[in-house]
Amino acid sequence: MNIVVCVKQVPDTATERKLRSDDNTLDRDAADGVVNELDEYAVEEALRLKEAHGGEVTVLTMGPDKAADTIRKALAMGADKAVHLVDDALHGSDALSTSYAMAQTLKKIGFDLVILGSESTDARTGVLAAMLAERLGVAQLTLANKVEVEGSAVTIQRVTDYGYDKVQGSLPAVISVVEKINEPRYPSFKGIMAAKKKPVQKLGAAEAELAADQIGLGAAWSEVTEAAAAPPRAAGTVVKDEGDGGVKTADFLSSKKFI
Amino acid sequence: MDFGLSVEERQIRDTVRAFVEKEVMPLEPEVLRNERAGRPGIEPEVLRGLRDKARQMGFWGINTPEEYGGAALGPVMSAIIAMETGRTFVPFSFGGSADNILYAGNEEQKRRYLIPTIEGERRSCFAITEPGAGSDARNIRTRAVKDGGEWVINGEKTFITGGNEADFVMVFAVTDPEKGANGGVTCFLVDRDMGWKSEPIPTMGQWGPASLVFEDVRVPEENILGELGQGFQLAMQWIGQGRYMIPARAVGAAERLLQMAIDYAKIRKSMGRPIAEYQAIQWMIADSQVEIEAAKWLTLNAAWQVQQGRDARHAASIAKLNGAIMANQVVDRVMQIHGGMGYTKELPIERWYRELRLLRIFEGTDEIQRRTIARNLLRGHARLGTIGE
Ligand SMILES: Cc1cc2nc3c(=O)[nH]c(=O)nc-3n(C[C@H](O)[C@H](O)[C@H](O)COP(=O)(O)OP(=O)(O)OC[C@H]3O[C@@H](n4cnc5c(N)ncnc54)[C@H](O)[C@@H]3O)c2cc1C
Ligand SMILES: Cc1cc2nc3c(=O)[nH]c(=O)nc-3n(C[C@H](O)[C@H](O)[C@H](O)COP(=O)(O)OP(=O)(O)OC[C@H]3O[C@@H](n4cnc5c(N)ncnc54)[C@H](O)[C@@H]3O)c2cc1C
Numbered sequence: 001m002n003i004v005v006c007v008k009q010v011p012d013t014a015t016e017r018k019l020r021s022d023d024n025t026l027d028r029d030a031a032d033g034v035v036n037e038l039d040e041y042a043v044e045e046a047l048r049l050k051e052a053h054g055g056e057v058t059v060l061t062m063g064p065d066k067a068a069d070t071i072r073k074a075l076a077m078g079a080d081k082a083v084h085l086v087d088d089a090l091h092g093s094d095a096l097s098t099s100y101a102m103a104q105t106l107k108k109i110g111f112d113l114v115i116l117g118s119e120s121t122d123a124r125t126g127v128l129a130a131m132l133a134e135r136l137g138v139a140q141l142t143l144a145n146k147v148e149v150e151g152s153a154v155t156i157q158r159v160t161d162y163g164y165d166k167v168q169g170s171l172p173a174v175i176s177v178v179e180k181i182n183e184p185r186y187p188s189f190k191g192i193m194a195a196k197k198k199p200v201q202k203l204g205a206a207e208a209e210l211a212a213d214q215i216g217l218g219a220a221w222s223e224v225t226e227a228a229a230a231p232p233r234a235a236g237t238v239v240k241d242e243g244d245g246g247v248k249t250a251d252f253l254s255s256k257k258f259i
Numbered sequence: 260m261d262f263g264l265s266v267e268e269r270q271i272r273d274t275v276r277a278f279v280e281k282e283v284m285p286l287e288p289e290v291l292r293n294e295r296a297g298r299p300g301i302e303p304e305v306l307r308g309l310r311d312k313a314r315q316m317g318f319w320g321i322n323t324p325e326e327y328g329g330a331a332l333g334p335v336m337s338a339i340i341a342m343e344t345g346r347t348f349v350p351f352s353f354g355g356s357a358d359n360i361l362y363a364g365n366e367e368q369k370r371r372y373l374i375p376t377i378e379g380e381r382r383s384c385f386a387i388t389e390p391g392a393g394s395d396a397r398n399i400r401t402r403a404v405k406d407g408g409e410w411v412i413n414g415e416k417t418f419i420t421g422g423n424e425a426d427f428v429m430v431f432a433v434t435d436p437e438k439g440a441n442g443g444v445t446c447f448l449v450d451r452d453m454g455w456k457s458e459p460i461p462t463m464g465q466w467g468p469a470s471l472v473f474e475d476v477r478v479p480e481e482n483i484l485g486e487l488g489q490g491f492q493l494a495m496q497w498i499g500q501g502r503y504m505i506p507a508r509a510v511g512a513a514e515r516l517l518q519m520a521i522d523y524a525k526i527r528k529s530m531g532r533p534i535a536e537y538q539a540i541q542w543m544i545a546d547s548q549v550e551i552e553a554a555k556w557l558t559l560n561a562a563w564q565v566q567q568g569r570d571a572r573h574a575a576s577i578a579k580l581n582g583a584i585m586a587n588q589v590v591d592r593v594m595q596i597h598g599g600m601g602y603t604k605e606l607p608i609e610r611w612y613r614e615l616r617l618l619r620i621f622e623g624t625d626e627i628q629r630r631t632i633a634r635n636l637l638r639g640h641a642r643l644g645t646i647g648e
Contacts, residue, residue: 076270186278188317189274189316189330191317192270
């Protein structure tokens with residue numbers, strides 16, 4: 001099975017993240033880049049499927065030069081090779097153009113299964129899996145906490161508020177995963193040393209045959225027009241226990257849908 | 260000149276950091292609870308589980324040669340990894356290591372002592388210090404006298420790390436009183452069932468060393484490690500390794516502690532403002548990082564010199580002295596920044612404070628390091644004006 005995992009480099013959530021003052025896009029140089037956490041689960045799932053069914057795992061990343069670090073990490077975990085879509089013309093791409101660029105690339109490199117995280121920690125649109133499936137004209141199986149492949153059938157458990165839905169599709173397909181799906185492995189020492197020798201194919205916009213008017217800031221359908229820091233956390237609610245503290249606490253929690 | 264890490268080195272560092280943060284640090288509250296109830300901080304099975312997990316990732320035998328299944332990452336990477344594991348007070352280290360001097364053994368000794376120690380099946384301890392000979396290690400009195408094909412050992416060793424748990428000891432005894440440390444001290448591998456006894460010594464730290472008593476303990480000739488009379492050199496070789504690993508761990512601990520202080524200073528308010536806004540606090544934070552960075556680079560320099568195959572003793576003494584003092588100053592400031600909270604057992608700072616104090620005493624006290632550094636300069640063994648030479 002030919003599995004492609006989409007891995008995004010995002011700014012480390014532990015560091016201060018900010019937008020560029022000139023075009024309100026993310027300042028990717030200001031913070032350390034790390035693998036989008038959910039994408040580690042995607043890589044892990046791809047590796048497990050490969051271990052069970054054979055095949056090959058390819059990492060696909062769209063991002064600036066420094067995203068090469070992120071690719072390395074996925075390769076160190078055990079992926080076989082990578083495709084790095086990198087071009088200044090891609091800067092400022094919104095979800096629509098990102099999905100266009102990635103879908104074009106996926107068509108070029110071929111796949112049986114594409115696995116994504118269900119959401120990035122920077123933009124958090126959570127739409128990429130759906131957009132890719134649509135553009136590629138293949139089945140869309142999102143928010144999976146379990147994946148099974150049998151022959152050409154792929155079945156997932158989609159997490160829902162009430163439990164899960166069982167969803168089945170046929171290969172080729174696009175899957176997105178949630179963090180409950182597995183426990184990502186640490187890169188092994190040998191994996192880290194071997195990653196250096198694994199092939200990473202760099203593709204520019206021209207090589208990926210991307211139409212210039214469909215990518216980058218100019219092609220974006222949406223625009224971040226303004227940004228403000230999150231307000232400091234408001235004072236909490238104090239529940240005074242007058243013999244009914246438990247009930248009040250429970251009411252509060254259920255009003256917030258925690259219980 | 261390149262002060263950076265290669266991509267691989269950085270990934271190894273990041274992986275160890277993630278492992279320590281996700282697998283080891285979560286045990287901290289439990290370690291504190293256990294220790295405060297007088298139990299060992301971490302149960303042996305838990306430690307074994309962690310080590311096995313790390314071993315599957317290939318993090319095992321960090322500085323152990325590949326022919327023994329180790330990763331052989333070398334001194335610089337070992338120091339960097341020690342900085343990462345030093346970030347937690349959980350008594351964790353990767354498995355697969357053995358004392359450097361066990362490699363001096365013959366094939367039979369390697370089979371019986373070295374390999375089982377690497378595999379975690381046997382536990383060693385290193386015993387040179389005696390009640391009457393600490394800094395003055397050349398003055399040890401424990402005697403080994405030949406009797407037929409055996410040596411008979413009599414004497415007492417003290418402050419022996421791991422001496423309560425070890426099943427064999429690398430013990431240093433006088434075999435030729437005339438020659439003393441110049442060819443008259445020998446290292447013996449002595450199994451516990453050959454008859455030595457251990458007694459725990461309570462200390463201000465969490466784990467106590469042991470005193471070891473040898474009363475007519477009979478040891479076969481083949482248990483001499485290395486050559487007869489060459490034990491003192493082995494002892495110095497053993498201590499030499501710690502001289503860059505000790506400050507490496509200290510750097511990790513100090514960075515973690517300083518981060519705690521930075522986080523606390525931002526949220527703790529006094530007189531209407533976060534204490535982080537007061538210069539007195541800022542200067543403590545700044546001085547701490549300056550000292551930590553100095554210690555980090557002195558340590559890496561010492562490890563790098565070992566890696567280059569140079570005589571790194573001078574650099575290592577400098578690193579050990581500086582790192583030990585640095586850690587004690589930093590933990591003291593971090594406690595000060597936390598005020599009364601820092602002094603309580605709610606937080607691990609007081610535990611670290613007690614543990615780090617040891618660094619200025621064992622494996623060469625501050626004074627002995629200074630003595631060594633000064634003598635090297637006075638006698639021309641070390642020069643000023645060098646950069647990595
Ligand atoms: C603060 C901020 C706000 C934004 N708001 C919007 C907006 O409102 N509308 C909009 O269209 N765009 C927006 N963008 C742009 C957005 O970053 C890109 O469109 C992005 O490439 C895809 O969106 P996402 O990260 O939200 O994807 P998601 O759908 O949240 O990501 C899901 C998965 O898709 C994969 N993936 C996503 N991006 C890549 C990549 N570059 N390479 C490899 N795999 C990838 C990963 O597997 C990831 O886990 C915003 C960006 C920022 C920084
Ligand atoms: C917890 C712990 C674990 C230890 N683990 C081990 C172990 O595993 N194996 C082992 O063999 N030993 C071990 N030691 C022993 C340790 O190495 C010695 O305690 C140390 O070398 C100091 O020796 P001492 O205690 O005899 O102090 P002393 O040598 O008596 O020193 C007392 C003071 O005098 C100073 N001093 C001594 N000589 C001079 C001098 N010439 N000039 C100036 N000042 C001097 C010292 O710096 C110190 O301040 C351990 C000690 C402790 C506390």
